[in-house]
Amino acid sequence: MSTESKKQEMIIDWQNRMDQDEMLNCMRCGFCLPSCPTYEESGFQESQSPRGRIALMKGVADGLIEPDEKVEESLNQCLGCRACEPVCPSGVKYGHLLEEVRDVVNQNKTHSFPEKVIRHGVFYELFPHQNRMRMAVGFLGLYQRTGLQKAVRKTKLLNRLPEPMGTMEKVLPQVPKMRDMKNRPVHYHTENPQKRVAFFSGCLMDTMFMSTNDATAKLLQKAGCDIVIPESQACCGALHGHSGEKEKAKAMAKRNIEAFEELNVDYIVTNAGGCGAFLIDYGHLLKDEPEWTERAETFAGKLKDMSTVLMELDFPGRGYRLPAQVITYQDSCHLKNVMHTTTEPRQLIQSIQGTEYKEMKDAGRCCGSAGIYNIVESEMSMKILDSKMINAKAAKAATIVTTNPGCLLQMKLGIEREGLTDQVRAVHLADLLLEAVEYEEKEVSSV
Known part of the structure; x- marks a missing residue:
């Protein structure tokens, strides 16, 4: 098929699939502009704003603009942080438009052979299979523990x-050892439970960040939760949904709905903002499949972030403490903008006795991680991170808390780039809270 024929097919697909009403809801008022990191970091280019990107989508759908490389570049450079949504007077679901148009572009694009191999390997052969995720992370563990990491660093190959x-x-x-990743509990019993919850363990969270999942389970137990972890659950599908692999994202959504819907639980708990935001949007993802829509909405209706559950069960009232230090918080974009959870993490941090909480300026602004964005769009990602670190340093905190694995790695990256590793650390909220629990228990036992 010729390039021109392929382009015409994309335009037809674009016109058929893009939500005209949603695009028309954008009033071009500009309220979204101050909230958009790429708009600011690009020198206020209109094509790098939510309003500008919607105009491009509408222009292609109306036949006024060709879906060329410049249009694709503008769409790819969007972080998908969805900070534009809470400030939009018309309530435009920009994130839904972005995911749909990226799928249209990807499904009608001719990828090079290396791109096909990489995409197939990552999206179809790795992330949907937890045993393969364990194996991949296991190899990283061997790299870290066998001395190979030290050898590689000495050769300066990383440079x-x-x-x-x-x-x-x-x-x-x-990262944990392979046997530890395989031998995961599927039920955490609690005496006299106040709530019975199911835990969405995730793919990277239950491998590379397994200790954070363990910390989350211990905190939920302390708060009075009986916890069940269905073994048949899968990756949430966010990476696929954000990267133009919508059908695979749907398949994983259905698998997760089936894994959780027969459980008699009060809540489905997540500890990763990016996962939670995609999970809670399953109803939209499956809106064209009536037999799944209601099941997806029921699933989403039970979903809560761990911080919300801990606050509901009065976790702060237990009086945990840490040595004196200043702590600040960096919002997970999706936890804030999609799940609308902002106060609970802060309240939990502020409840830790012996510490001082200091709000970071623009804490809700994206850090530039955005899944694999910091790899595929590294230049823009680093500009955004550099701006974030200005505010992080101004907070003069010894500990930066996050609620998403990508944000955690990005803040660690910023700390490393700024040469602050001996002064500042970045931790997940669950790890910080468990640290406070264990510190208080040790203090009590030593009296």
């Missing part, structure tokens, strides 16, 4: 990688 990737290697967590 030949693009700067963000080379630095990222330094901030990866110490």
